[in-house]
Amino acid sequence: MKTQKTILLVINPIAGGTDKKPIINRFKTFVTEKNYVAEVYETTGEGDQKAIKDLVDRINPDRVFISGGDGTIREVADVLKEKDIKIALLPSGSANGLAENLNLPEELDEQLNIGLADHFMELDTIDVNGLSCLHIADIGVNAQLIKNYEQSEIRGKFGYLLQAFPTLVSSKFPFEVSLTVNGETMEKEGILVAIANANKFGTGANINPQGKMNDGKFEVLIFKNFSITEILKTFYGSTNLDPDFVEVICCTEVELKTGKPIALQVDGEYLGEETTVKASMNPHKIAVAVPADYKL
Incomplete structure (x- = not known):
């Protein structure tokens, strides 16, 4: 029996001042319908990077969806920079600069489809004061x-x-x-x-x-x-x-x-x-x- 791959969503519940339950619920339904296992981590602002690293090490996700602003993306990228794991964005911050540059659509299902497809860019990363x-x-x-x-x-x-x-x-x-x-x-x-x-x-x-x-x-x-x-x-x-x-x-x-x-x-x-x-x-x-x- 083939083991199902896991898709992890890291979501910042307070980003942009909007309710994130609709995003979480649709994510779970969407990836489950695509025959993946859905896992969700909600950030708290305390010890998130260690918690995300421990979770990633434990479940070894096929890819990681990130919902929040650019700061949330940066935090997760810090965790994944030594790992070969692809990311996808469900922008929900106050100003979503990276999503704006990647021409991501505003509709959630379209974002989810893009995230589960196989079109990727190898994005440069910069170290700024560590x-x-x-x-x-x-x-x-x-x-x-x-x-x-x-x-x-x-x-x-x-x-x-x-x-x-x-x-x-x-x-x-x-x-x-x-x-x-x-x-x-x-x-x-x-x-x-x-x-x-x-x-x-x-x-x-x-x-x-x-x-x-x-x-x-x-x-x-x-x-x-x-x-x-x-x-x-x-x-x-x-x-x-x-x-x-x-x-x-x-x-x-x-x-x-x-x-x-x-x-x-x-x-x-x-x-x-x-x-x-x-x-x-x-x-x-x-x-x-x-x-x-x-x-x-």
Whole structure:
């Protein structure tokens, strides 16, 4: 008798401020109908990575579905980076940047079908201060916005919008930053410095038009000032951003140093204020399910 394969769902019950029971129930029904065994782990915010690792070691899942925001994906990716296990996404965070970049549909059954199919991309991963980053990390105004959002009570994109204006008004930006990249150290000033594996923020803003998530490189983006015109161009998918607005450096390793502590976020999770950020390509890639028509 052939042993059934197990599909694990790791789900963050509070991501995006929405009820996750419909996702859990549909996941169980869907994978069972496809003749798999369904296993669910709900994160608690305490000891999750060890618990997930222990569970993965015990059940040896065929693949792992992840439901939450980019921070939840990053946590699971950290656990799986030494394992040959494919992942699939059921995005349910406030801003789902990685899903936005992978062109995942919004309908749950479509996401489940993609996750159980055999179309995958070998996604680059970046080490940022010892943590895995699959999407975008940055210091500056965006990280400060995420901090303010996490401290507020209103979830979703509307919550981000409510925090945008007070963040800009109270910001300490621009700031000075020293970058050591491609064997050269340079001094820059900006409002945001991003380490980008992907093209878009979860809002849809295309901040890194030339980036590819599987080319073994990442981009360092130095946003120099507030330009409403250029910011709007990112939302309309422009591939021609003014170099006076953003400077782009392609690399595999970078060190950022600031004279004062600056807010840092990695994959949508605020991690505190730092004066030094080190990022480098991780040789490990992670296979993530993508739509059949996704263009690499």
